[in-house]
Amino acid sequence: MADKSKSKWDGYSLKPRRRMPDGLWMGCPSCQHMLHKKTVEKNLYVCPECEGHFRINGATRIAQLADEGSFEPMCQDIASNDPLKFECSGKKYKNRLKEGRKKDGGDEAILVGKAFIRGRGVMLSVMNFDFLGGSMGMVVGERFCVAVDKAIEESLPLVVVSSSGGARMHEGVVSLGQMAKTSAALAKYDEAGGLFISVLTDPTTGGVTASFAMLGDIIIAEPEALIGFAGPRTIYQTIKVELPEGFQRSEFLLEHGFIDMIVHRKDLRSEIGRLIDYCGK
Amino acid sequence: MVGSEIKLNGDQYLPFEDKIAEFDRRIAELQAKASNDGSDCSTEIRRLQRVQTSELKKIYSSLSAWQTVQVSRHPQRPLLGDYLNLMVKDFRQLHGDRTFGDDPSIVTGFGQIGRERVLIIGQNKGRDTKEKIACNFGCPNPEGYRKALAKMKLAEKYNLPVVTLIDTPGAYPGIGAEERGQAQAIAVNLMEMSRLKVPIICIVIGEGGSGGALGIGVGDRLAMLEYAYYSVISPEGCAAILWHDGAQANVAAEALKLTSKELLKLSLIDDVIPESLGGAHRNIHDTIYNVERYIVKTLRDLKRTKIENLLENRYRKLRAIGTTFEKPTRRKTEAVKPTKKQPERPTIPDRLSIEAQLRQTAQIPVEEAEAKEPQTAAKE
Ligand SMILES: [Zn+2]
Numbered sequence: 001m002a003d004k005s006k007s008k009w010d011g012y013s014l015k016p017r018r019r020m021p022d023g024l025w026m027g028c029p030s031c032q033h034m035l036h037k038k039t040v041e042k043n044l045y046v047c048p049e050c051e052g053h054f055r056i057n058g059a060t061r062i063a064q065l066a067d068e069g070s071f072e073p074m075c076q077d078i079a080s081n082d083p084l085k086f087e088c089s090g091k092k093y094k095n096r097l098k099e100g101r102k103k104d105g106g107d108e109a110i111l112v113g114k115a116f117i118r119g120r121g122v123m124l125s126v127m128n129f130d131f132l133g134g135s136m137g138m139v140v141g142e143r144f145c146v147a148v149d150k151a152i153e154e155s156l157p158l159v160v161v162s163s164s165g166g167a168r169m170h171e172g173v174v175s176l177g178q179m180a181k182t183s184a185a186l187a188k189y190d191e192a193g194g195l196f197i198s199v200l201t202d203p204t205t206g207g208v209t210a211s212f213a214m215l216g217d218i219i220i221a222e223p224e225a226l227i228g229f230a231g232p233r234t235i236y237q238t239i240k241v242e243l244p245e246g247f248q249r250s251e252f253l254l255e256h257g258f259i260d261m262i263v264h265r266k267d268l269r270s271e272i273g274r275l276i277d278y279c280g281k
Numbered sequence: 282m283v284g285s286e287i288k289l290n291g292d293q294y295l296p297f298e299d300k301i302a303e304f305d306r307r308i309a310e311l312q313a314k315a316s317n318d319g320s321d322c323s324t325e326i327r328r329l330q331r332v333q334t335s336e337l338k339k340i341y342s343s344l345s346a347w348q349t350v351q352v353s354r355h356p357q358r359p360l361l362g363d364y365l366n367l368m369v370k371d372f373r374q375l376h377g378d379r380t381f382g383d384d385p386s387i388v389t390g391f392g393q394i395g396r397e398r399v400l401i402i403g404q405n406k407g408r409d410t411k412e413k414i415a416c417n418f419g420c421p422n423p424e425g426y427r428k429a430l431a432k433m434k435l436a437e438k439y440n441l442p443v444v445t446l447i448d449t450p451g452a453y454p455g456i457g458a459e460e461r462g463q464a465q466a467i468a469v470n471l472m473e474m475s476r477l478k479v480p481i482i483c484i485v486i487g488e489g490g491s492g493g494a495l496g497i498g499v500g501d502r503l504a505m506l507e508y509a510y511y512s513v514i515s516p517e518g519c520a521a522i523l524w525h526d527g528a529q530a531n532v533a534a535e536a537l538k539l540t541s542k543e544l545l546k547l548s549l550i551d552d553v554i555p556e557s558l559g560g561a562h563r564n565i566h567d568t569i570y571n572v573e574r575y576i577v578k579t580l581r582d583l584k585r586t587k588i589e590n591l592l593e594n595r596y597r598k599l600r601a602i603g604t605t606f607e608k609p610t611r612r613k614t615e616a617v618k619p620t621k622k623q624p625e626r627p628t629i630p631d632r633l634s635i636e637a638q639l640r641q642t643a644q645i646p647v648e649e650a651e652a653k654e655p656q657t658a659a660k661e
Binding site: 175 | 455
């Protein structure tokens with residue numbers, strides 16, 4: 001076993017391996033089955049053969065999670081002011097933001113709003129990995145905090161679905177500060193007695209994991225999601241030792257006591273609904 | 282306070298200090314000559330020292346971001362141990378997180394700074410190879426953050442202010458660290474420090490490496506030494522990811538705006554504590570004395586504020602990080618065309634067409650959208 005993996009192991013990649021390719025058909029990256037894309041879509045972007053969970057964007061996630069037509073987006077009218085005037089090899093961060101907004105998944109790396117899940121009113125925050133790798137910048141932090149405030153005001157449970165590569169480098173310490181900001185907001189929420197259900201999906205790493213994602217009263221993960229502080233590549237480059245199989249996957253976190261449960265995508269709605277019934281007031 | 286000058290070895294000059302090294306070499310030559318043949322070189326030596334000082338001033342008044350990072354990592358830069366020796370009286374070190382172990386890269390304990398009794402939490406990178414390995418080059422493991430939190434709770438119980446001295450390249454990226462929940466340990470610290478009921482002063486004394494620094498870096502005041510850096514990612518890491526070339530670290534460092542000067546300008550830190558001329562390593566005593574004075578003065582201010590107000594201010598400050606927004610550029614209507622492009626919905630009964638909803642809201646002009654949500658508009 002060791003020989004097999006050693007030969008082709010080059011560190012895990014944070015690049016979206018599970019994105020849907022163009023065309024009618026696609027091969028499942030996990031089991032190599034040829035799948036009809038329509039079928040996969042109907043199956044909530046889960047491989048019908050091997051149950052591999054594909055990455056989905058924010059809008060799709062909301063569509064899957066919230067009751068039909070119930071999501072009321074909030075705090076849409078803000079965009080980053082590019083505090084550092086960041087530029088990399090002539091490419092401006094401002095332009096990357098503009099390009100990102102053209103995609104369908106959402107206008108930033110998080111979408112927040114009130115919604116119903118199986119008839120229970122919730123404050124729903126969904127991260128959008130399609131927007132700059134779901135990285136947390138000032139807009140993500142602010143939207144998150146506005147959602148928390150609203151949840152306190154209206155005594156709503158808070159459901160946050162994370163998928164993020166971490167803090168947004170382009171905003172420097174401003175983005176680092178969002179870790180402290182969101183955690184401070186959650187402290188207020190905690191004191192107000194609110195229920196925070198944190199759902200971790202593939203991938204949740206870096207600054208998002210090291211702040212709000214790990215602060216859930218109840219933490220749920222989708223199967224086999226990559227969840228960790230440092231990315232596997234960084235760890236590999238630091239320790240130069242092959243990482244154990246299944247390292248930093250949901251099952252690994254469950255085993256080590258950092259999440260409450262692993263829930264299949266198709267059961268997410270009902271599971272969240274039931275948990276709210278237990279903890280709601 | 283009498284300053285003790287540090288004599289640098291040849292390999293400890295930074296790459297941009299060639300001229301300074303040259304002056305030191307010439308001064309040493311003259312001194313050797315004077316002691317050999319008894320000739321009087323003192324005037325020449327004094328002249329050289331004067332020129333050297335002005336040269337040092339010139340170099341250090343216009344350090345680039347990358348040069349600042351190099352100063353902050355200088356092998357002789359004062360470390361936590363120096364601060365504990367020179368600034369803290371009667372240090373009582375407290376070990377262990379009561380759960381897993383004792384992480385030597387984060388040192389915690391009671392001590393007296395000026396007349397103030399405080400809890401000190403500091404990151405230690407280690408001076409010699411042995412110490413460096415023992416404290417993991419200043420990269421804390423989860424038990425370090427948990428130890429820090431446990432002692433902070435103790436400080437809260439006995440109403441002792443907390444002073445944290447930050448100096449880490451980052452939290453350790455290792456297998457054990459992940460197994461024991463590095464992310465969770467840091468996250469909990471962020472939340473608990475935001476509401477700890479005693480004053481907290483955080484000072485970056487060297488490297489302020491990302492989440493590893495932030496994990497003990499939330500408080501009422503965040504200050505930095507003049508040539509320390511504080512960044513969301515190491516310049517090398519940023520260069521490797523965005524420039525696809527680790528050697529572009531100097532460019533990345535500039536872009537990240539990680540120096541005390543830039544961060545003060547962006548209001549992301551509260552104060553900059555001056556270092557001795559040519560960096561803290563050239564005069565440890567002066568620099569540490571500046572830090573001591575800063576702590577004493579700031580603690581006096583903070584202790585005057587009622588704790589409820591202190592917490593409210595702390596929270597407001599955190600909430601204000603990065604809140605100068607712009608209006609998003611709206612998508613052009615022709616690019617949206619929701620009715621035409623609307624894909625078939627999945628046939629699962631109660632999923633909704635949220636994409637369509639989002640597209641519609643994106644088309645509404647800004648003013649109208651605000652009018653529709655009077656509550657949110659009023660709130661902001
Ligand atoms: Zn499959």
